Amino acid sequence: MRPMYRHLACLVACSWTSYCAAEVVVFSIQESLSFGSFVANTGGTITLPATANPARIASGGVILLPQPAPTSARCSVHVDTGASPDPNYPVSYHVTLPADGTVELATAGGARMAVNQFSATTSPTGTIPSATTPGTVHVGATLGVGANQAPGNYTGTFQLTVDWP
Numbered sequence: 539m540r541p542m543y544r545h546l547a548c549l550v551a552c553s554w555t556s557y558c559a560a561e562v563v564v565f566s567i568q569e570s571l572s573f574g575s576f577v578a579n580t581g582g583t584i585t586l587p588a589t590a591n592p593a594r595i596a597s598g599g600v601i602l603l604p605q606p607a608p609t610s611a612r613c614s615v616h617v618d619t620g621a622s623p624d625p626n627y628p629v630s631y632h633v634t635l636p637a638d639g640t641v642e643l644a645t646a647g648g649a650r651m652a653v654n655q656f657s658a659t660t661s662p663t664g665t666i667p668s669a670t671t672p673g674t675v676h677v678g679a680t681l682g683v684g685a686n687q688a689p690g691n692y693t694g695t696f697q698l699t700v701d702w703p
Contacts, residue, residue: 564618565700571677574608577601578687586610588657588678600683616672629666633658633675634699641696649688655680
């Protein structure tokens with residue numbers, strides 16, 4: 539019997555860029571994107587939907603482990619009304635996700651996995667309902683897992699761009 543090796547894949551943070559006219563945009567990361575633990579086995583993919591409580595979907599030979607639970611990235615977006623005139627709510631914003639082939643997770647030892655097919659609940663436009671209710675963006679993606687992928691803790695970052703239409 540082959541030993542089972544545990545993997546943990548997590549995009550520990552997302553950075554952001556904001557483009558807007560008069561408003562000062564506040565974008566805060568509430569939760570990191572994490573694919574949770576799994577066994578690579580013969581490889582495949584893990585898809586994590588952009589939802590509040592995502593259920594992972596494995597393909598190929600990937601075996602999902604129950605703990606830790608996966609999480610989609612969760613970010614909030616609001617206008618800093620103390621630094622700018624009060625906008626007319628609701629305010630719309632546009633989120634640009636990373637392109638395929640631009641994000642990787644890696645271990646300290648250099649093993650890598652690609653993250654592609656990013657999705658967001660605001661794909662591509664979201665709304666800030668009011669001054670007291672921020673917009674929320676959940677981000678999911680698909681992780682490519684190689685056959686016999688080296689075990690370890692995989693981390694990385696990705697960038698979201700937020701602008702106003």
